[in-house]
Structures are given as C-alpha cells and as structure tokens.
Amino acid sequence: MADIEIEIDGNVVTAQAGEMLISVTDREGISVPRFCYHKKLSVAASCRMCLVDVEGAPKPQTACSTPVNEGMKVHTQNAKVKASQKAVMEFLLVNHPLDCPICDQGGECELQDVAMTYGSDMSYFSEGKRVVVDNDIGPLIHTDMTRCIHCTRCVRFGNEIGGIAEMGGTGRGEDLKIEPFLQEGITSELSGNMIDVCPVGALTSKPFRYALRTWQMNATPSIARHDLVGSNVFAQTYKGKVRRVVAKDNDNVNETWISDRDRFSYEGLSHENRLLKPQIKLNGKWKEVQWNEALEFTVRGLANQVSDNQANEIGALASNTATLEEFYLLQKILREMGSENIDHRLDIKDLENSITLDSNIKLTELESIDYGLIIGSNPRLEQPMINHRLRKAVLAGADIDVVNVMPFDFNYRINSENIISPYQTATILAEISKSVLKSVHAKNYLSNVSARDSAQSIANRLLTADNSVIILGEHIINNPQAISIAKLISEIAQQTNSATLNISATSNSIAAEMANFVPGQGGLDANAMLAAKLKAYILLDIYPEYDFHNSVKALEAFGNNTFVVSMNSFKDKVISQCSDVMLPIASFYETSGSHVNIDGKVQSFAAAVSAPSESKPAWKVLKVLADLLKLQGFHYEDSTQITSEAVNQNRQKATDERPVSVIAEAKRGIDVIYQKSPYATDVLLRHASALHATKIGQVHLASMNKSTAEKLQVERGKKYLGVPVMVTESVANDCVFINARHPIGGKS
Amino acid sequence: MIDKFGKLIEDFSLSELRGGMQITAKEFVNKKITVQFPEERTPISPRFRGLHALRRYPNGEERCIACKLCEAVCPANAITIESHRREDGSRRTVQYDIDLFKCIFCGFCEEACPVDAIVETKIFDYAFLDSRKGSVMTKERLLEVGDNNEKAINEAKAQDAKYR
Numbered sequence: 001m002a003d004i005e006i007e008i009d010g011n012v013v014t015a016q017a018g019e020m021l022i023s024v025t026d027r028e029g030i031s032v033p034r035f036c037y038h039k040k041l042s043v044a045a046s047c048r049m050c051l052v053d054v055e056g057a058p059k060p061q062t063a064c065s066t067p068v069n070e071g072m073k074v075h076t077q078n079a080k081v082k083a084s085q086k087a088v089m090e091f092l093l094v095n096h097p098l099d100c101p102i103c104d105q106g107g108e109c110e111l112q113d114v115a116m117t118y119g120s121d122m123s124y125f126s127e128g129k130r131v132v133v134d135n136d137i138g139p140l141i142h143t144d145m146t147r148c149i150h151c152t153r154c155v156r157f158g159n160e161i162g163g164i165a166e167m168g169g170t171g172r173g174e175d176l177k178i179e180p181f182l183q184e185g186i187t188s189e190l191s192g193n194m195i196d197v198c199p200v201g202a203l204t205s206k207p208f209r210y211a212l213r214t215w216q217m218n219a220t221p222s223i224a225r226h227d228l229v230g231s232n233v234f235a236q237t238y239k240g241k242v243r244r245v246v247a248k249d250n251d252n253v254n255e256t257w258i259s260d261r262d263r264f265s266y267e268g269l270s271h272e273n274r275l276l277k278p279q280i281k282l283n284g285k286w287k288e289v290q291w292n293e294a295l296e297f298t299v300r301g302l303a304n305q306v307s308d309n310q311a312n313e314i315g316a317l318a319s320n321t322a323t324l325e326e327f328y329l330l331q332k333i334l335r336e337m338g339s340e341n342i343d344h345r346l347d348i349k350d351l352e353n354s355i356t357l358d359s360n361i362k363l364t365e366l367e368s369i370d371y372g373l374i375i376g377s378n379p380r381l382e383q384p385m386i387n388h389r390l391r392k393a394v395l396a397g398a399d400i401d402v403v404n405v406m407p408f409d410f411n412y413r414i415n416s417e418n419i420i421s422p423y424q425t426a427t428i429l430a431e432i433s434k435s436v437l438k439s440v441h442a443k444n445y446l447s448n449v450s451a452r453d454s455a456q457s458i459a460n461r462l463l464t465a466d467n468s469v470i471i472l473g474e475h476i477i478n479n480p481q482a483i484s485i486a487k488l489i490s491e492i493a494q495q496t497n498s499a500t501l502n503i504s505a506t507s508n509s510i511a512a513e514m515a516n517f518v519p520g521q522g523g524l525d526a527n528a529m530l531a532a533k534l535k536a537y538i539l540l541d542i543y544p545e546y547d548f549h550n551s552v553k554a555l556e557a558f559g560n561n562t563f564v565v566s567m568n569s570f571k572d573k574v575i576s577q578c579s580d581v582m583l584p585i586a587s588f589y590e591t592s593g594s595h596v597n598i599d600g601k602v603q604s605f606a607a608a609v610s611a612p613s614e615s616k617p618a619w620k621v622l623k624v625l626a627d628l629l630k631l632q633g634f635h636y637e638d639s640t641q642i643t644s645e646a647v648n649q650n651r652q653k654a655t656d657e658r659p660v661s662v663i664a665e666a667k668r669g670i671d672v673i674y675q676k677s678p679y680a681t682d683v684l685l686r687h688a689s690a691l692h693a694t695k696i697g698q699v700h701l702a703s704m705n706k707s708t709a710e711k712l713q714v715e716r717g718k719k720y721l722g723v724p725v726m727v728t729e730s731v732a733n734d735c736v737f738i739n740a741r742h743p744i745g746g747k748s
Numbered sequence: 749m750i751d752k753f754g755k756l757i758e759d760f761s762l763s764e765l766r767g768g769m770q771i772t773a774k775e776f777v778n779k780k781i782t783v784q785f786p787e788e789r790t791p792i793s794p795r796f797r798g799l800h801a802l803r804r805y806p807n808g809e810e811r812c813i814a815c816k817l818c819e820a821v822c823p824a825n826a827i828t829i830e831s832h833r834r835e836d837g838s839r840r841t842v843q844y845d846i847d848l849f850k851c852i853f854c855g856f857c858e859e860a861c862p863v864d865a866i867v868e869t870k871i872f873d874y875a876f877l878d879s880r881k882g883s884v885m886t887k888e889r890l891l892e893v894g895d896n897n898e899k900a901i902n903e904a905k906a907q908d909a910k911y912r
C-alpha cells in the first residue's frame with residue numbers, strides 16, 4: 001500500500017493508506033487511550049475511549065476505526081478531545097464498582113491507568129450501580145463481571161483466536177452481560193489469554209487470586225519448554241518463587257498468546273513432591289546427605305560398577321524437557337568416559353523404526369500456507385501455538401486435510417478428515433505418492449498401489465498449492481511403519497514442492513538432537529539400554545512410570561545389581577525404588593539454559609528464581625560430576641559458554657538407508673496409540689493442580705469402535721490398560737486411541 | 749576608653765543578675781506549666797501519629813482487605829503483608845506486620861488506606877522491653893490496640909473530619 005502523509009498534532013507523519021489511525025499513533029508513540037482495541041483482534045469500536053479530533057469531521061472520531069487519508073489533520077490533545085475523553089471515562093465508570101483495592105488487576109489495570117490520566121478527579125454520581133452475578137467459568141479464570149466494561153475483547157478473542165465462541169454478550173443496554181454460553185464454562189486450551197486481553201479485573205487468574213499485588217513481583221523473561229514453540233513468557237517472581245506466568249510478545253514465536261499449559265504450569269514448582277535434598281541409598285535405606293557426599297557416592301558407585309575399560313556399561317537417558325546445555329553436558333560426560341549409550345527418545349516402542357524428518361517451514365510461514373496435510377496429530381492439544389498459526393492460515397483461505405485414527409475437535413474448518421487405521425497410513429501416503437509421481441518414474445514399492453479418490457484429491461491439492469505443508473504428528477511414532485511414513489512424506493514433499501513439519505516429538509527434543517544426545521557409533525539406544533541391563537544408568541529428570549514406552553522393562557533394568565543415578569526435580573515412589581542416589585535439580589524457571597524451537601531458533605533464558613532448598617541447576621551438577629570423574633574440558637564459568645559450544649559443535653547427519661515398505665503385515669493385532677494428556681506430558685505439568693481440574697486435563701479415555709471392543713472383550717464402563725473405555729464408531733478399525741492422565745498399565 | 753568605662757559600670761551595677769532575678773520572680777508567681785507525666789498529659793492533636801492500630805467494623809469484622817496500599821506507600825518499608833482468600837471468598841491478610849523500629853511515623857499508611865483500617869493512635873508511651881522482636885507489631889497485636897482504643901480513634905477521626 002502506498003505511503004501517505006498525515007498531520008497529527010501539527011507534526012507530519014507517514015502512514016499507509018487504509019491503515020487505522022490508532023496504529024499510526026501507536027507507531028509514533030502518541031498516546032491515545034483505548035479499551036476495546038487490541039492489536040491482534042478485530043476492531044469493535046465500542047468503547048469510544050479513543051476519540052480524536054479529525055479536522056473536517058463534525059464530531060470526534062474513534063481512532064481505532066478511522067482509516068487514514070492523505071492530508072488528514074488530526075488532533076489528539078485539544079480541548080474537544082480532552083472533553084470527550086473525560087465524558088467517555090465518566091460513562092464507563094457509571095457501572096464500574098471501583099473496587100480497585102480488592103481487585104487483582106489493580107496496578108496493571110488499563111481502566112485504572114486511563115481513568116487516572118484522562119478521567120475526572122471527582123465523581124458526582126450518587127445513583128445505584130449495576131451488579132452482575134458471576135458464573136463459575138472453570139478452574140483457570142475467575143470472573144468479577146460487575147467490573148466488566150463490555151469491551152468485548154474476550155468475546156472477540158474466543159471467536160477469532162481461540163476458535164470457539166465461548167464467551168458472548170446476552171441482553172441489551174443495562175442488561176448486557178458478558179458470560180459463557182455453556183454451563184461447563186471456558187474450555188479452550190488458550191483460555192488464559194482472556195485474562196491478558198481483559199483490560200479490567202473482570203477476568204483474572206484463579207490460581208493467583210488474592211495472592212499478591214502486581215507491583216510486588218519482578219518479571220524475568222523466560223521460555224516455556226512444554227512444546228516445540230518455546231513461547232516467550234515473563235516469569236513473575238516474589239520472594240524467590242514464581243507466582244505467575246504471563247505472555248511476552250514475540251511475533252516470530254508466540255505473537256502475544258501463550259497456551260494455558262505454559263501459563264499455569266508454574267503451580268507445580270511449589271508442589272510438596274519436589275525433591276529438595278540429595279539422598280543416597282545405604283543398605284536399602286534412604287539417607288539425606290550433603291551434596292559433596294552424594295556426588296562422591298555417585299562417583300564411587302560408578303567406579304565400583306564399571307571398571308576402566310567397561311565404560312560402555314554406562315548409559316545416560318534424559319527427558320525431553322532438559323535444556324540444551326544439560327543434554328550437551330551429559331552426552332559429553334558419557335562420551336568422555338567412552339560410552340555411546342545416550343538417548344532421549346524414551347516413549348518409542350521400536351527405535352529401529354523411529355522417525356527422522358526435517359522441519360523446513362518457519363512458524364510465521366505457516367500462516368501463509370494455502371494447503372496443509374496433517375498426519376497423525378491433534379495439533380490443538382499437542383502443539384497449541386502451531387495450531388493457532390494453522391488456524392490463521394485457514395481463516396485466510398487455506399485448506400487442511402487430516403489423516404487420523406479418529407476425528408478430533410479442530411477449531412477451524414477441515415477440508416476432509418480421513419479416518420483410517422494406523423496400518424493404512426503408509427498405504428494412503430503411498431497412494432498419494434503414486435498420484436503425485438503419475439507413475440512416470442514410479443518406485444517399485446509403489447507398483448501394487450492404486451490410488452483411492454481421497455488420496456488422489458490430496459495429491460492434486462499438494463500439486464496445485466503454491467505453499468503447502470505436510471505435518472507429521474505424535475500419533476505416528478509407534479506406528480509399525482513409522483519410518484516408511486516419514487520417508488514417503490519427505491518424498492511427496494519433494495515432488496510437490498511442499499514443506500514438512502515434524503511435530504512428532506515435543507518439548508525440547510530438537511535441542512536434544514542439536515546436542516547430539518543420541519547414541520553414537522556402537523552405542524545403545526534407549527530400548528536397547530533397558531534390554532541390555534547395563535551396570536549403571538544416569539537418568540536426567542526421568543520418571544520411569546510415566547516416561548518410558550515400556551515402564552515394566554525400565555523398572556526391570558533399573559532393578560538390582562545396577563547403579564542408578566537419578567537427577568530429579570520431583571520425587572516419586574518409583575524413582576526412589578529404583579535409584580541408588582537422587583540428586584535434586586532445578587525445574588523450569590529455576591535454571592538458565594536454552595530451548596530450541598521448531599524453527600531451529602535457540603532461545604536462551606536466565607534463571608528467574610534460584611532452585612529451592614538444596615536443589616541445584618542440573619548443568620552445574622553435571623559440571624561438578626565431570627570434575628569429580630576427572631574428565632577434561634568441563635571448565636565453564638556459566639551456562640552461556642556451554643550454549644555456544646553446544647550450538648557450534650560439528651554434527652553430521654547420517655543418511656537414512658532404511659527401506660520403505662508400504663505393505664501392511666498380513667496378520668496384525670490391535671494398534672494402540674497412546675497419547676499423554678496435554679497436561680501430563682512432563683513432570684512439572686503433572687503437578688500443576690489447576691490445569692488438571694480443567695476439562696482438557698480431565699480427559700482419560702481409551703477410545704475404540706465396537707468391533708475393536710469386541711475383539712478386546714471390553715465394553716463401555718470397563719477399563720482397557722487401566723483406562724476407562726469409550727466405545728464410539730468414529731474411531732478407525734483395529735485401533736485404540738488412549739488419551740491418558742496417568743501412566744497406563746502393561747503397554748507392550 | 750569610653751567603652752571600657754561603660755562596661756565597668758554595668759558589671760558593678762549587677763544589671764544582668766537583676767534581669768535574671770526579675771524573670772525568676774515573675775515565674776515564681778505565674779501559673780505553673782510543668783506536666784507531671786505520666787499522671788498528667790499534654791493535649792494531643794487528633795492528627796497525632798503514634799502507635800498503629802488495625803480497626804474493626806462495629807460488627808466485629810476486621811476492616812483490612814489486604815489491598816497492600818499501605819505496604820506500597822510506606823517509605824520505610826516497615827509493613828509486611830501476606831494475603832489470601834478466606835473461606836467465604838473475601839480478600840484478607842494472613843500476616844500483617846509493622847516493624848516500629850523501621851517506622852518513621854509519617855502517617856502515609858493511614859492516608860493510603862481505603863477503608864480506614866490502619867490508623868495511628870495517640871499512644872506514644874510504649875516500650876519493647878523483651879527483645880528486638882517486640883518491635884514488630886503483628887496483626888493480632890494491632891487489632892488488640894484497635895479494639896482497646898476504638899472510642900478514642902473514632903473521636904479523633906470525628907474531630908478531624910471537617911478538615912478533610
């Protein structure tokens with residue numbers, strides 16, 4: 001759009017034709033008060049606070065809904081504007097209770113600030129005020145709707161960003177009420193953002209209620225490590241504790257939004273289950289000791305178990321939530337000792353068949369795709385911020401096709417939803433591949449494939465779209481043909497000039513790959529390590545019951561005659577059963593480190609608070625451990641030195657030679673797709689109580705269709721693998737989709 | 749020379765001594781103003797800023813709503829408050845401490861309070877004999893001061909009301 005010149009308060013500024021006046025004043029740093037305008041939401045122009053005087057217009061105009069024109073002359077400070085601002089402020093306060101002293105928004109309230117700056121200092125209003133009865137809208141958001149000024153930001157947030165119209169206005173005039181449409185309240189996975197957008201104290205954080213005033217806290221920028229996006233947040237701290245987490249703007253990562261998971265996980269930090277003191281096991285009894293004793297015990301234990309030339313009897317496993325630096329140091333220790341048994345892929349059944357697929361599209365580019373194909377994922381719950389970008393693309397006209405084992409609740413229009421059994425996933429991709437290749441130079445594994453209509457049409461879309469992306473999700477990781485699926489995807493993407501996005505592993509798994517936290521030449525992978533029953537294991541924030549694909553095998557491996565060093569932020573029964581020494585480590589926001597997001601962007605953060613009691617940041621523990629083990633090359637002053645070493649190390653990617661096979665095994669059983677509840681994916685989340693009270697956090701179901709249920713001889717109301725059974729015909733044949741909050745029993 | 753002579757006369761006429769004795773003689777017959785503290789007390793302004801008190805409403809409910817404005821305004825950082833949500837859903841303090849060794853008796857806390865909960869009474873004759881800890885007025889002690897002096901506080905407030 002062409003640049004034009006307008007005059008604001010006598011100064012000439014350039015603007016783009018058609019843009020709203022308020023964005024020009026914002027850019028120029030001219031203050032215009034507002035309530036209903038929000039830069040990421042549509043314009044409502046309902047509060048009238050942003051009135052400015054435009055020469056030639058008979059009345060003041062709302063800056064948020066007045067497009068700029070060449071030669072326009074605007075006044076933001078003259079008497080007419082001041083008088084209107086004062087009048088609007090007075091109207092807005094007519095029904096506002098002015099209970100700032102007990103309002104949690106006090107101190108960060110837009111109404112308070114604007115009333116102080118633009119309002120009148122006296123009130124002559126003596127009539128009664130309106131009172132609105134509150135509904136309970138869920139465990140995350142507390143409402144005080146008497147304070148609502150009807151700006152409709154929360155309503156627009158639901159419609160435009162959250163994707164579900166959960167909040168709305170009922171009644172008119174004096175009776176207008178903003179309330180949830182449904183009894184069950186607000187259930188969106190992004191709902192916490194409503195707290196941020198609400199300019200007054202009508203919507204506030206429930207877990208934070210009445211805890212502190214906003215001015216008491218310090219805000220430290222940090223990164224949430226619960227998903228592949230690494231949303232930018234502020235950890236707000238008070239007396240050495242994280243008391244609230246709010247979003248930090250970063251247009252390349254999370255815009256202004258964060259998921260509820262990122263916002264409320266901090267609650268887990270102060271859970272009573274935190275491991276706070278180093279402990280060693282002597283004759284089967286736990287004893288709390290000093291750090292030096294615990295570390296010496298560790299070094300001695302490792303030395304006793306493993307003599308000099310037996311380093312390959314040691315294995316290291318780490319959870320995906322570790323930081324880049326922790327991954328790097330732990331793998332360096334192992335490699336310096338001479339062991340290549342290093343792995344972070346704990347929940348994959350068959351690591352020979354594990355997915356390798358590069359992501360080659362940036363988060364911001366996801367918005368401008370015109371076609372997307374999602375395979376094996378429910379991105380809304382698994383990667384909420386990636387889903388948000390996809391939603392934006394769909395609203396802009398993109399089409400999305402889905403290949404899944406059951407229909408999920410997408411918050412945007414889906415072009416076609418292909419519900420197929422897991423063993424057909426590779427087949428349908430082969431069909432797409434065949435249609436794409438048009439059999440001109442077809443591969444031999446495609447010879448027996450004939451494309452069904454749906455595959456044909458997906459192929460056509462991929463071929464015709466200018467910007468398309470194929471997304472590979474978490475549900476595929478244990479598909480028997482996972483590697484073929486990944487290879488077919490990259491093949492199709494190449495042929496159709498599409499991008500690929502691999503969201504099959506989450507948290508900080510990309511950092512693990514970057515730090516080379518995978519078995520090297522001759523090293524054992526996670527499953528092999530468990531099967532081999534090594535003599536010693538070093539576990540970094542691992543909870544065997546939850547984290548392993550096969551927890552039974554893990555517990556066997558960590559049983560007698562092994563020396564298990566657990567570095568944990570939380571304690572649990574299983575971990576104390578199977579370890580010999582427990583070293584308390586810092587959790588989220590308590591350590592400095594880095595997260596690597598799906599864009600490959602290394603986002604470093606400092607510690608917002610120090611680790612509680614005697615726990616220490618894991619990178620420091622690992623560094624001291626390396627020194628005690630007399631390993632060379634661990635002289636780091638701070639974590640940033642480790643970061644640069646980790647980022648700059650030379651890593652070659654091995655080429656994947658595994659063959660593609662699309663023929664499903666003739667006789668097969670039931671495929672189980674086990675997906676942890678989005679609020680149980682890591683240990684901190686598992687201890688965040690408010691999240692677990694939400695509808696999403698409550699889901700604990702094994703869904704299957706009737707014929708599968710008959711084959712498994714279960715029915716509704718019974719349990720399968722310890723999870724309540726839900727029989728619904730919408731699930732594909734021969735598979736069970738488990739969404740579980742607790743560990744499930746007897747996975748094989 | 750003249751100066752020296754004048755000084756000599758002044759010295760020998762005992763004029764300074766007589767001036768002093770004159771004041772003594774006048775005060776001898778004047779009304780006495782010495783106050784026999786603690787039996788006697790000087791009048792105190794209703795705005796006097798002495799020992800703090802936390803007040804209650806007539807129905808016994810504590811006034812303080814844990815807004816922490818007093819804590820925020822206190823220039824000496826003498827006030828420490830922890831708040832919570834009471835079972836009935838209202839916002840209340842769990843801890844309300846004023847360290848009187850830090851306090852500079854500026855009265856800002858009283859000015860800031862939106863519900864007239866924290867006030868400074870006319871009490872100034874107190875001492876902390878036990879320990880350093882005694883200087884920290886806890887919520888219980890502050891409420892006790894308030895309960896014992898509600899009448900005086902009320903009167904002082906009433907007297908001052910017309911100037912506000």
Ligand code: SF4
Pocket residue numbers: 147148149150151152153154155178197198199200202203
């Ligand atoms: S609840 Fe808040 S965001 Fe929603 S309409 Fe009312 S004031 Fe606006």
Ligand code: SF4
Pocket residue numbers: 818821822823824825826827846850851852853854855856857858
């Ligand atoms: S009188 Fe002044 S210094 Fe003393 S507690 Fe009140 S505000 Fe603080």
Ligand code: SF4
Pocket residue numbers: 101811812813814815816817818819829857860861862863864865866
């Ligand atoms: S004493 Fe008054 S100002 Fe201080 S917290 Fe209580 S209500 Fe607020």
Ligand code: FES
Pocket residue numbers: 033034035036037044045046047048049050051062063064065
């Ligand atoms: S901000 Fe312009 S009318 Fe509300």
